[in-house]
Amino acid sequence: MARWRTAIRAALFAAATCPSSAQDTGFVNGRKDLSTEDSGVVPGRYIIELQPGGQGRRARTRDESGVEAVVQDINSLGYDATVKEDFSGLSNRFDGGTVEISLENDTTIIDDIKNIPGVANVWPVHHISLNVSFETTSGSPEWNPHTFTHAKEVHDRDFTGAGQRVCVIDSGIDVNHPALKDNIAGGKNLFDGSDSLEDCTGHGTFVSSVIVANNKDYHGVAPGAEIYMYKIFGCDTTTSTDLVLKGLLAADADNCDIISMSVGSKTGYRYAVTARVASEVAQDRLVITAAGNDGQKGPYFASSPAVGQGVVSVGSVEADQTLAWPARIVSSSGESLNISYVTPTGFKYNETLDAELTLDTGDSCNIQSFANEGAAVLSKRGVCPSSWAGRTIVNRGYDYALVFDAYNQGFYYDVDFAENFWGDIKLFAIVAASVGDWARAQAAEGHTFRLVINADADPISGDDTEIPSAGHVSEFSSWGPSYENDLAPLISAPGGFVYGAFPDGRFAVSSGTSFSTPYVAGVAALYYAHAKKDKDEFIRRLVSTSQTLPAFSDSDKKVLAQNGPVAQQGAGLINVASVFNHEVVLLSEPALHLNDTDNRVNTHTIRVQNNGNEEVVFNITHVPSSTVSSRNVLWYVNTYYPPLTDAAVSVDAPQLVTVPAGATQEFEVTFASPDDSKDSGALWSGKIVLQGSNDQAISIPYLGVEASTYEWGALHHGAEVYYYDQNTGELHPVDYTGKPYRAAEGGSPEIWFAFRYGTYEFSIDIVGEDYTTDQFVYPPVAAVGSDAWYGPIRQQPVIGWSPMDFPMREVVRFSQGSFVTFRSLANGTAIPSGRYRILSRALRIFGDASDPKDWQLYLSDSFSVQLGDDPVPESGSTTTTLDAASTAAVPSSQAPSATTADVTSTTEAVVSSATTSAPSSTVTEDATSVPGSTTTLDVAAEPTGLEGVVSSLRLQRHQDPSPMLADASVWMELHILIDIPRPVPANSVVQFAIPEEIVDVADGATLSTSGSSLGRTTFNKETRIYSFPTGEWATWHKNMRGDFYVMCRFDPDFARAMKPGTYVVEFPVAGGAVLQSTIYHTAVDRTEVYERLSMIPYDGTTLFSADIEVPASHGPWDWVQLETSLNTIDGFVCDQSGVYVGRASCGDQRMRSITDVTEASTDLCQTKRYRAKYQNTLKGNEVLRFTVAGIQGNWNAWTFEFVYALDVQLTNGTMVLYDYKAVKFEKNPRTRAAEFDHFSGEDARQG
Template identity: 25%
Template sequence: MSKKFFSSLTLITATIILAGCSGGTIPTQKSLPAPHAPQTSQPTTKTLQSQTRWMVEFETQGVGIQRLSVQSFSKLAADQNIQYQQNYAYSRVFNGVSVTTTRGNIERLAALPGVKAVYRVGQISLPKDVPAAAPSPALTTALAQTGADIAQNEMGLSGKGIKVGIIDTGIDIDHPDLKDHIIVQHDFVGDNYGKPGNYVPKPDNIADDCNGHGTHVAGIVGAHGTVTGVAPQASLGAYRVFGCEGSTYDDIIIAALEQAVADKMDVVNMSLGSFGTWAGGLRSEVFKKAADAGTIVVVSGGNEGKEGPFATGNNAADQNTIAAVSYEATMLNLNYFTANGVDVGFIKGSASAPVPTTGTLPLTRTGTATTTNDACSPLPAGSLTGKAVLIRRGTCAFTVKAQNAQAAGAAAVVIYNNTAGYISPSVVADIPVVSIEKSAGEALDAKLAAAEAVTITWKSDIKSFPNPVGGLPSDFTSYGPTQTLAFKPDVAAPGGQIYSTYPLEKGGYATESGTSMASPHVAGLIALMLEARPTLKGNLERVRGLLQNNAVPAAFKGTPYLDAVHRQGAGMANVVKSILNPVYTEPSRLALGEVQGTVSKTVRLYNNGTKALTYKLSVAPAVGTYGTYPVEFSGEVPDVQLQYSTVTIYPGESFPVKVDITPAPDDRDGVVFGGYIVMTPSKGDVVRVPFMGYKGDLQALPAMTDNVMTMFDPETGNEFEQIDGAVFDFSKGQFPTLYFQMSYAAQQIVIDVLDGRTDKPIYDTGSEVYVENDLPRNQLLNPDRSPYYDFTWYGGAKKAQLKAGVAVTKTVKDGAYRLRLRALRAGGDPTNPEHWDTWISPLFYVKN
């Protein structure tokens, strides 16, 4: 029986680690020499035999197969003298074990009868959320945005009797808002795990949180005290998978989910994820088994909004999870000053002088409400002495503006935004620097333009101010769809500017932003739904469907359309409507995939109520987007034809409605489009069904857009781009490195070696030296990620490198070669040459 062998497992991974790839930096736009530190000599045998972590999956069915248990697997391995260390054994969400061993041993384990597949375990970084601009008024306004306040105060719901597991950095078990609700806790790692060089788990007896992320997440779900969570009486399970810092491993995350299922958690929140990776494989199996066991898994959608569409991470991309994205909170608690009696909320600059709490200053300005480069040039000496100066954001850094004003004698700087919303300015100055929102700044500018004297007075207290972008999708929230055009994200909740619990030693409370905050809000809403309707327990699809049918999508500012479906999913969740609305649809969402013409779908309405209901059917179009980064929005909307304009559904019955959807004929290929089918009753709650699709042929998009071959010279420490005729002296540690940039995800990449004289593979049987499936595209805007993948060839031939997962010591003979890199586009047919991008390196010579 053939075995599946996977070189990497990307469950919940925040970084992609390519076997054989160094992961170093890439010369910017091929500008060489540049700093780089690839391996400079042949790897030693010790390097090759280093221990790595693997998941070993056992067969579960099939004629004539050997079914393994942990004990029988251990005995088989011992009989073959195969040494390994068992990390975890699984039976609920995965059938097999996690082991640490050498690559050679794992190949022998994979060959044992009854072993179905092996997966290399990936590493996961701590969740990285978005810095919050300002304190928020607890969770009060966030609860109001999803109806959780009504569910609590008018319906008497609290999540009581519902168990919610938090797989994260742990929970501060002494926090007064949380400690009485923690019914189970498991620490899988210990405090020091994840620190440099320390990846040996030493679990504590308690799952206490020394980072903060998990405590903040737990408070959103179920705090009860200074902060009131979404489900303040829910029982919490703390599953700690991170130390105080650093990273963890996939098998630990799976072990935590296994334990949560064993503990019969009704809901599990995982505010963990990755960028633009693929669903499927082991990950889907794990999540499906959790769902089959009755545990609904809610995950964060990702914080990569600037990277544009197709950024959904692997957890969020999976159809067995509910992926939550973020809306901004509607109100903010801010420090403020008064300007001629009007309160103006502000946010202090990060490294400016302290802001006074008393005193007054006259206000002046250096530009107008249309100046694009306000205060970017030096200002006349003494021109601002003793005054606060109003400066518009734009063109140059905040520090430049502030220090120019300071040099001109200003006593304080007030920077106003040039777009809606508050900002937290990164600024260094010896005078106070604060930022205010756009409309407040323009109002002050208008007074000064009218020659009105304006005086500001600093105040010591805090007031609540409307958030100009409240109730809209957060800028940071990641776009879908998935790499295979599946419908994602699912639903939205407040995640921007959320004030919640934090470890006591770190102040007890903090404001954080991110889809990490939206996900536990949805988990809390589900707890309320399960309390109100216990028959929903364990029914992932029905719970998701009710959330989606009753969500309210946000408008796209400045247009008559709604925001992109692949950005906000079904829209802002509403728990009251999700509980009380007797009508739902199947499906609750439509993923149209590639559309080249008209696609027809059927939506069936179900009435579980006691009265006949008549609905008027209509369509609310949403904006579309082109490409990835930078995000470009479409002004065209699809044509949607509904089979009926009105329908009547009687109690206990259902009614099918055919829907024909055609992308806008004037829109160009490559647009991700969408909208909402809206069903409005004469009395009752609206039901919506979101849809999204892709116009054209996804395989027409080149995955690979930029390539270069370089040589790192260990003698000089420089790296240079290579052209035809380069000579690599392997004995001196000179090896060819390929840098390749993926603008779209690739279903597979293959690197092989060609004879430089014939451009044919160097062996008749094939000469792949690297193969990787399901590669995400590069993150071009994330400073923590290289905008390129890189691969260094150490002379390995045939499939030796692929099997080893690292460099091999065997080298080819002296001669002329080229490296060929091929990328199979997302959804492509591997037998169709047009679905492959191919790049062949310059000719080079190998000298051993």
């Protein structure tokens, strides 16, 4: 069947990351203009540090601070600067302040300021946002997390922290809150200088309550301590690093023993200004700070000041309690059922209720009944999100809803409802499945119900059995290490689903490392008040007694390994009682930083002291934690949850160490790197555990990475520069039109980039067309000419964001591409008419900016800019070819490959095909082929016609299976890319030849553009020539482009005879050139994977079931895995899904002698995700069946659809990655029309 289709111009986009999650899936996968908040930078604002006695070029006046003097010097350089913050006199740790500079003349300002005498350093100011939300109530929660951390054992000894002050740097505090008012010592407003400590956001009030709250139902970690607040926020949820710095210096100046900071920026660099100053303050103060809430970003997303040396950075652990509340359902039979219910936020319904209760026959997503006024509904829990269900319930008129668990979804807090439901409902609660069973039995006898709730009821359950994540590291908790491989977080504490005080006398529930941080500050208050004020000993006790938590994936809701990675949790969950009780304490560093392969420190000394009265003999053991793969094959950081690897490290240490009473002992441990390659990116960790004869154990965490941080580099390749066509929404090579860009008309190339790792400085610069990277010096020197460096650009967005000047410093890593446009240089200077290139540059970690070798430097293709009526100087070329643009600025060893979607998402094992008849294709040069020989498919043909216009011919697997296309999996798409730069005669023809192994080539289609016909395609099976005319339209257009594909397939006899290996398909084109498409093939026939679809009545709705059967002939294998997911509305039904092995029947394609292997093979089954892995072999005519079943969230929807991936690990080491297959059930099948506009071009006629 012949079929044509306009194709997405994916070939233009160099893939920047192999997908490791749905969140970070590509470089150019959606148009996203970079904003100043994306970059993290506050435009035009800089923190300046003065040298001791620094005052600028001139002597200060008597009333002038050092910062004010420097501002005068800045203005003398032609800038317009003012003082924003002045830190003079706050603390001797840091002398300086913040200046604000007009963006109209801001370019190499940092280097200019650094050159002013007396200036020590300059940093850009970064945004800081409170990335948390609160659900509030007027009631006081009866909640106690202190058993979980063993703090209760300390409280039972009447340790309350009385007399100890904790200094909190945050958003303010409700000084009249009944749970706090007796524990507030005062504070300072550093935001606007007023006396008010008002907390508009609630964040500081909540944080403070974790430390000192004290009322009948709820108390903090140290309810006898006091809070001193440093307010650095106004009435929104953002502040900046200079105010954080101001708060830190003020707390230091006030001699605070304990400083708690639940704020930070996403600049995980050791020498970021807040990290550096926090490190200095931490030399004498206990500085405790949040690790951050960006766990989804995966490793290497630490924050500042959390990465500061000596700072205690705190990760988050999910609370182990669920607050359930009592209610009663009364039946008209006279019977009643006492139940417990859980609300989305954990708060109870705080009113007395006696309401009519209707048992609905549908589910929560498809309520069938209508409510009387003030009524409640009891329904089965559907598979749609609860926010959707809430809207459905409200639309049916109900004020109250009880939803009993179904499909094994669980009985716990519903975050989706709490965050996404905005309707008017008084109660939405989840109850156990048994409630539904009881009500159904009563209703079957004709009885009706009432719901009774007592407002004064106390919680009745702290059960965590229904909460998969309870007691595990929170998904949102940021991973370390820093970009310099320093450990952060250092430890973890309760921060997930935490209760606390909120302004106006209310209480709230929230989650974040913002709340695990004050928990540790509260523990410090207990220790300082009741043990001793020794920050170093406290930190060593805290870390060495913490408990390692398992590796738990919140996405999969399952434990992946017994010991989770140190990069995620630090030393683990704190044990408060052990902090106080241990007699043997650590004297050496609390954590061992092994760094990367360039900076590896293999041998470390551990020193311990026995404060007890008896000798202690320690058994020394090495307990490794899970090793994670920190990066993918393109060296982009793997996002949450990064894959676990088998890389193992060995440790040489004494087996026994004896420490006499009152004595000190030390010993050495030496680490041997994992049995993995030095550039694998394996992030390995664990603990050295000392188990004492006194039944006390201490442990020291360690962390290292198998990678050169220096060689990693932020850039996979240079920034990609494109022309964006606003009419078609397409990206083209940068000089596609041959016309100059005009800044006055808003014209600008789009410059796309992403960061796979950190960099101290990144810039996008304008350079002359003849500039080479060998000319680069730092700092760059601006000049004029064809080989000159002109300067960095000013990002000038089209919409109303603030402009942002390059360079960017202390870059916030992101692996999804964003683009910038520009109209001028960063200093506001217009770009003169000329030919230019983009220089993109990034400084390597541990690099020296003054050494050009320590920079990644890339140049783009050239393009023209025209200023006013000034002509653009002549250039040898006005058009850039597609091939050049698609790999612009990319070293040959790292050139991006144009691959099919399934290939780009493969692991680093083998890129391979999953079908005999329709192998995948790729044009990558560095992919690893499957075992086997290389075969070239050529054709003896000599096409004629237009030369040099066929840019690319590429085979790939058919991507859009149609119910109208028989045996869809055997078909391939031959993608054809045509570029015709100038008008051609009307009788012109485009030709290329196709090898005889490829058959059933579609022809006879009419090519068209904008209503004009170019003519019909033809394919001569004898000559193997494919051709089409360009038509009259091509005589008066230029820069014509065609991008389409034609269906074809391999000859069936040839396909059956194909052996595993590499196939190079050659396509001769006019002029004697030959284009190639490379195929990596394994002898696995996708057509033999049999699918059977069925729809049957089930539980009041329809069950959609798909049997996917894989025969033994696809092996021998080590394992076969099927994985799939659903949209947000529909859901899988686990007890109707399974894995089975049986014998194939030739007659009716049914399995016989079936064995159920579901329990051993099901790896994951949730309402939205399903994964099963069969790890045994089959023999003879045996068949493996995966049964995947689900129901609709919306019973009125037309379709139920999911896409599954089938992977096979063959015993010969080959990984077969099947194409993603769509399974679609339609209640009312429909056909859809196709469009046939294939060519575009510009009018070339004069006038």
